[in-house]
Amino acid sequence: EAGVTQFPSHSVIEKGQTVTLRCDPISGHDNLYWYRRVMGKEIKFLLHFVKESKQDESGMPNNRFLAERTGGTYSTLKVQPAELEDSGVYFCASSQARTSGYTFGSGTRLTVV
Amino acid sequence: RKEVEQDPGPFNVPEGATVAFNCTYSNSASQSFFWYRQDCRKEPKLLMSVYSSGNEDGRFTAQLNRASQYISLLIRDSKLSDSATYLCVVILIYNQGGKLIFGQGTELSVKP
Numbered sequence: 001e002a003g004v005t006q007f008p009s010h011s012v013i014e015k016g017q018t019v020t021l022r023c024d025p026i027s028g029h030d031n032l033y034w035y036r037r038v039m040g041k042e043i044k045f046l047l048h049f050v051k052e053s054k055q056d057e058s059g060m061p062n063n064r065f066l067a068e069r070t071g072g073t074y075s076t077l078k079v080q081p082a083e084l085e086d087s088g089v090y091f092c093a094s095s096q097a098r099t100s101g102y103t104f105g106s107g108t109r110l111t112v113v
Numbered sequence: 114r115k116e117v118e119q120d121p122g123p124f125n126v127p128e129g130a131t132v133a134f135n136c137t138y139s140n141s142a143s144q145s146f147f148w149y150r151q152d153c154r155k156e157p158k159l160l161m162s163v164y165s166s167g168n169e170d171g172r173f174t175a176q177l178n179r180a181s182q183y184i185s186l187l188i189r190d191s192k193l194s195d196s197a198t199y200l201c202v203v204i205l206i207y208n209q210g211g212k213l214i215f216g217q218g219t220e221l222s223v224k225p
Binding site for chain 1: 115117144145147154155156157158159162200204206207208210211212213214215216217218
């Protein structure tokens with residue numbers, strides 16, 4: 001079974017630019033989540049999709065962040081325009097059920113300079 | 114107060130030592146509990162689920178006390194390969210949504 005795949009693994013962009021992160025969940029997993037870890041802090045929830053619907057986006061920091069999951073398969077997370085404080089590791093996870101163990105992708109390390 | 118709090122690390126122990134990690138959570142509505150392991154610059158990986166009855170997987174034993182809102186992880190006979198950051202994680206379920214809440218992690222370093 002293929003795991004959760006994230007692309008790119010690393011991204012270095014300048015402040016003000018746009019970056020789009022992609023996540024391919026495990027096939028058949030309706031639940032898809034985005035998390036973020038900034039330097040020195042714990043991993044924090046950003047949002048939760050069930051299929052193509054956003055169930056909870058309470059963790060999204062501000063309106064510079066836009067997540068989509070068209071067709072209920074892969075998801076994208078766009079940051080526009082990027083700011084320095086957006087630097088961190090963005091993890092995607094998927095699960096079959098909301099209470100079951102989640103599988104994480106290897107993350108995208110975003111550096112905004 | 115953080116939603117999930119763990120022992121501040123790092124823990125530096127010799128091979129063969131027994132080490133215990135503690136974790137408390139603040140939301141009594143938390144429904145599922147896990148320990149994840151995260152190696153340097155890697156993604157978190159599920160180590161084990163945690164149940165009130167306690168569960169054991171080889172050298173690892175996890176315990177949940179719902180009344181005290183406390184979770185523990187015991188590692189016996191620690192190996193060099195156990196060196197990693199251990200994350201205490203709870204799941205909050207509400208309406209149709211759900212999310213993992215992470216502790217800040219406790220770093221373990223096992224030395225020869």
